[in-house]
Amino acid sequence: MLLDRADQAISSTDLQKNTKALLDRITSGEQDRYVVIRDNRPAAVLMPTERYEAIMNELEDLRIDALARERLATLDESTSLSHADMLSYFEKAD
Template identity: 40%
Template sequence: MAGCFSVHLEAVTSAAVPHLVIIDDDEPAAVLLSVDAYQALQDELEDLRSERLAIERLPGIDSDVTVSLEEMNARFE
């Protein structure tokens, strides 16, 4: 990796390869991603965390005190 880092970096940043796994002592040590790929992973992780939180909170919602989207929009018109 050290000898041709720029070649590997170009491959990842140009999307020629989605990622590179860096091996050290025959074991995976790191993953090289483009900034766009990293951001996409972060966005997906945030979405999944938000969805999990919503699913966890859903059983505790009191339908007698909830407001529909239409009602909420009407309040702010």
């Protein structure tokens, strides 16, 4: 959901006119996000960088999890090595 409250919506004109004040509210934590409306449609979301980075990190974790689950589903145990076998193999390589 893009908007939880009406005060999260701002027009692109308001963004142009009040950029400093809006960024100050975002960086201070007063506002968690703004949804920029242009031509009566959501055009962008303005949020603190920490929140954006957290979202991107979580997305990456979910992608890795999905890939691991996919690989586990197609695992051929007849050709796989145990963790102990891998340790033994790499210890001999030293």
